Amino acid sequence: MSKRLRSSDVCADCSGPDPSWASVNRGTFICDECCSVHRSLGRHISQVRHLKHTPWPPTLLQMVETLYNNGANSIWEHSLLDPASIMSGRRKANPQDKVHPNKAEFIRAKYQMLAFVHRLPCRDDDSVTAKDLSKQLHSSVRTGNLETCLRLLSLGAQANFFHPEKGSTPLHVASKAGQILQAELLAVYGADPGTQDSSGKTPVDYARQGGHHELAERLVEIQYELTDRLAFYLCGRKPDHKNGQHFIIPQMADRRLSLDVSELAKAAKKKLQSLSNHLFEELAMDVYDEVDRRETDAVWLATQNHSTLVTETTVVPFLPVNPEYSSTRNQGRQKLARFNAHEFATLVIDILSDAKRRQQGSPLSRSKDNVELILRTVSNQHSTESQDNDQPDYDSVASDEDTDVETRASKASRQKSLDSDLSDGPVTVQDFMEVRSALVASEAKIQQLMKASRLEKQNSTPESDYDNTPYDTEPDDTVPNRKGRQRSVVWPGDGSLPDTAEPHLVPSPTLPSTEDVIRKTEQITKNIQELLRAAQENTHDSYIPCSERIHVAVTEMAALFPKKPKSDTVRTSLRLLTSSAYRLQSECRKALPGDASLPTDVQLVTQQVIQCAYDIAKAAKQLVTITTKENNN
Known part of the structure; x- marks a missing residue:
């Protein structure tokens, strides 16, 4: 971290010393306690990363540092800087305040409700205002002034805005100008590096054309960020994009577990393959968010004092609700938290495999298998007819609800190869005898382990x-x-x-x-x-x-x-x-x-x-x- 950063190293939300987390999309650094509130808001509000224990692309960290040191926090606390706010009793949190309710209420008002940002004069046509802001953003990204662009984005400018006269997006302009930090900021707000301008060129093309090789390579990484993150979660490696390798498909740790060839498991995988590109992208993004939640939890556990684990500040049990998504999608996102490590790894590998297939244009598996899938689906249709047909199909892949016979049985078949303590969900009649035998065998093993424990004399409680x-x-x-x-x-x-x-x-x-x-x-x-x-x-x-x-x-x-x-x-x-x-x-x-x-x-x-x-x-x-x-x- 730079000396300049350390000279102003205080939490953006409560002014506490030595913040160890960053809110990437807000351009701020925050302390542990305030971060616990940010995590509960969801990535659509605040994308948190640990400054030391989370891998950072160098230019992404540089982007956040630049915003932090140049007053980005004043964007989110604009009205609090007005002396009239102090007179009215409105103030920001301080380090001595309790997390709940004091800090939590302030942080939610600041980032979720945007209660303190600068408000534009009301106009009859909001779309015109958004268009004007987006045009300003399109022009501003050719400079190095990140705060101006963040302010425009906070007011409603669109990162993927296609300028009708210029025939390009802000990311095209930033790439042509070699503004790598602007490109990072735009990407955080959803800019697509694969978008073509009116000439059919992408931002990557303009970066290479201008000799901005670091920017071009980074844009390719951003383009594959989702699948790279999923692969890194499982195996700790990322593809070598420079040499044309864009996907890594990890293998399961145990060969026995990777040979999951049950018919229902195949059917679940084919159901994933049958999703439209739009629904598949939604599922992939939801799994990405769940990976982020699990990784952040792991970092949180590794960095907190052990006594804080019994407090309420650490609880983020599943993905927070995103009001922009349907209730069905939010429910599906939260169900991802129920997957144990093996189940979740299986889902991630299936998504990586199908993402690669879709990008490369590979056909689906043999028509005979698809016919079998259709027949199996028809045979189970009576149990799902009451479900809403407009709900995303992927919900049955990421769910273990009792109404979904196919997914429930598929999850059971995946669970039965694990220890019995993972097989405590509803099972199908077909799997009953095999699972029960495994439970009995595992119970005997558990009893042996209990006898081997040096605390057996003190503990008479069998598992x-x-x-x-x-x-x-x-x-x-x-x-x-x-x-x-x-x-x-x-x-x-x-x-x-x-x-x-x-x-x-x-x-x-x-x-x-x-x-x-x-x-x-x-x-x-x-x-x-x-x-x-x-x-x-x-x-x-x-x-x-x-x-x-x-x-x-x-x-x-x-x-x-x-x-x-x-x-x-x-x-x-x-x-x-x-x-x-x-x-x-x-x-x-x-x-x-x-x-x-x-x-x-x-x-x-x-x-x-x-x-x-x-x-x-x-x-x-x-x-x-x-x-x-x-x-x-």
């Missing part, structure tokens, strides 16, 4: 009390922390799975003290910090000892609770806590040198390790919240 106890009810999807709840087991035609716990036990209403739960949670999250630091430093040999310490801490915390908690929410959180700890150990073993299950790219294992660690911290936090609420009643 099955939390992990395989079925429920009859499904939690309401509208509950804010829905992401943290795994789906209940519904065994078709056969009651429930045998419970290895003592049959005479009855549900106990007694919960441990909040202080004990917080103390154990801090122990868990401190160990998670060590694991995440190992992941950042690529010291994979530390994974197993870290995971063992986390497992011990989780076992101690689970032992605080009664064997048969009365509350379903407590049992759900305990199941997530303990099952995630076992899954974490399994994933960490894959990083051992010489292990037969070691993938080509250990980055995928690392991502799954991070996801498991996040699930553990999330479940612990839920238990703190529950016990606090119950003990205060």
Whole structure:
């Protein structure tokens, strides 16, 4: 970071010292507490990145630094600079204010409601105003004055505006002038590097024609930003665009899991292929946003003091609602948070594969397969006729709702190759016997692990009390922390799975003290910090000892609770806590040198390790919240 930046290094929202995050589209730097509010707003309001722990294209970071140092924050706080605002009692937040409600209310007013930006005089025709602003933007991007362009964009200028007289967009003008930082700003606001002007040339063409090679290469990267980000999420690599490689399709870490050839899995993939380009782009953008949410959560966990994990400032359980999208699309976006690491990786790989196919113009798979897909769809049509035909088709790909028979069974078939603790969703009759056998085998393995634990004498709580106890009810999807709840087991035609716990036990209403739960949670999250630091430093040999310490801490915390908690929410959180700890150990073993299950790219294992660690911290936090609420009643 530059010396100039450090000289004015304060949070844009509360003036606190040493901000460690950036809001890219707002051109501001913000502190941890204010960032927690930004994250809850959604990327359509604020696109946050950590200044040190998130990879940055150099010119993108330079663009944000330039805006930050040249007063971009005054755009969003324009009216607060008026002395009359001070007289009226209106003020910005300060470092001592509480996050909720003080800082949160101010930040929402500032960025979501745009309550303090400069307002243009009212005119009868808003479209004329937007057109005038866009023409000014078209002219301004040939200069280096980023603040002017950000101000125009904040007022409603369109980054993809096609000038009727000039026959080009602002990005064409910036590229011709070699203004790489203007190009970065326009791209953040949605400018398309692939747009052709009236002469049929793209911004990339003009950058190359003008000898602006760095800009030309960066524009190509921006053009493939979505698929590059998805590939990097899974394997830690990006395509070599300079040499004509524009896609990387990662492979699953475990060959067994990559050979998912069930008919329903094929059908789900073909349904993805059958989407129109428009709906496919929507799904890809939604998955991109979910990748951003998960990666930001991982960075957040790695950078926060462990004691802050039990506060409300860290909770972003699923993608926030974007009011510009339909309710159906927003629901589909939020359902992406339910996918475990393997399911989500499978979806990402399918999207990357189909994006490559669509760009290269490759045909769909054999007509025979498509006929089979149509027949299968027709056979299931009676179960979906009540759904609205105008809803995006992709919702069934990214959903596990009970009304979607095909997707539900496909998810079950993908889950059954994992440990049993991931297979607690509704399953089809066809999969019942195989899944149940796997559960029994896994339960025996879990019992062996429990016996091997050095804390066995202190802990008489078998994992099955939390992990395989079925429920009859499904939690309401509208509950804010829905992401943290795994789906209940519904065994078709056969009651429930045998419970290895003592049959005479009855549900106990007694919960441990909040202080004990917080103390154990801090122990868990401190160990998670060590694991995440190992992941950042690529010291994979530390994974197993870290995971063992986390497992011990989780076992101690689970032992605080009664064997048969009365509350379903407590049992759900305990199941997530303990099952995630076992899954974490399994994933960490894959990083051992010489292990037969070691993938080509250990980055995928690392991502799954991070996801498991996040699930553990999330479940612990839920238990703190529950016990606090119950003990205060």
